[in-house]
Amino acid sequence: MITLLTYAPAFGQPAASPFCIKAMMLLNMAGVQWTPEILSDPRKMPYAKLPAIRVDGRLIADSDNIRAWLEGQGADFDVELSLRDRAHSRALIRMAEEHLYFHVVADRWGDDAVWPVTRDTYFGMIPKPIRGFVTNGIRKPVIASLRQMGIGRFTPTERLARAEPDLQAIADLLGGLFLFGDKPTAADASVAAQLAGMMATPIATLLGDRVRGDKVLVDYVKRVNEALL
Ligand SMILES: N[C@@H](CCC(=O)N[C@@H](CS)C(=O)NCC(=O)O)C(=O)O
Known part of the structure; x- marks a missing residue:
């Protein structure tokens, strides 16, 4: 199971950060199972920012790195693009x-x-x-x-x-x-x-x-x- 470390919902959005929402969308597009874990303080994260995912105890931080990790697992978000x-x-x-x-x-x-x-x-x-x-x-x-x-x-x-x-x-x-x-x-x-x-x-x-x-x-x-x- 993949855990998405994300900020809490805010302003009617599923997370305060657009990057956390982007990560949610990429995870959904990749068709993987994931669960959110809400953090309010990102200082212990690798870049002191969110989002990050935790997979088998390993942290992958930054939405672009999350994308790269999902691609490494076989996801292709742009499959029909030249x-x-x-x-x-x-x-x-x-x-x-x-x-x-x-x-x-x-x-x-x-x-x-x-x-x-x-x-x-x-x-x-x-x-x-x-x-x-x-x-x-x-x-x-x-x-x-x-x-x-x-x-x-x-x-x-x-x-x-x-x-x-x-x-x-x-x-x-x-x-x-x-x-x-x-x-x-x-x-x-x-x-x-x-x-x-x-x-x-x-x-x-x-x-x-x-x-x-x-x-x-x-x-x-x-x-x-x-x-x-
Ligand atoms: N390049 C990062 C940007 C993430 C980012 O800027 N996160 C902000 C929230 S929108 C954050 O956690 N900021 C905390 C801080 O700078 O202390 C990504 O794509 O994940």
Whole structure:
């Protein structure tokens, strides 16, 4: 049995992290048996992040490594894709995970109106009298890393403008049900999980409103969730 170490459900999603949701989708797509184990503190994980899977006492951390492990067991998430499509898939995954994801983080951690809800959802286990103090110490380096990478320096309007061409590119690719036709592939697990994260942010943000208002993207996320969760 495979155990998926994941964050708790949050904001109507099966996990607070889009990467944990991606891992759930990959496990389901691979058709393997798995069970979730909820962690709130990832510091003991190999990369101090989630998701990870535990198989026969061994930890495999990071959703891309989980994918590689499943592929090593015989899964092929992109079975009908040409080499060219597989290359495009890789680029889409990077766009979703190394760019769009940080907009989810900026909305949830960087927006002062959203932060109190994020804090109480993610860190509700910390006693209230010390929660503000403890979580400020966790929030600060997250904000600093967003500033360091650049998007933390943008106004919300500039940030939406930076995400917009990516969102449009995803919508433009959705001629079929999924990114590469009528069957879900690995790229759908990565892209839909990040879009779902944007949509699930519980307080209105420019980005959340943009994605929630886009019927093509909303219907796409719904289809991927129905197929893979
Ligand atoms: N590249 C990793 C990213 C995972 C990731 O960023 N996880 C975040 C939650 S979305 C995390 O656990 N962060 C904890 C921390 O940075 O302290 C993957 O694909 O699994």
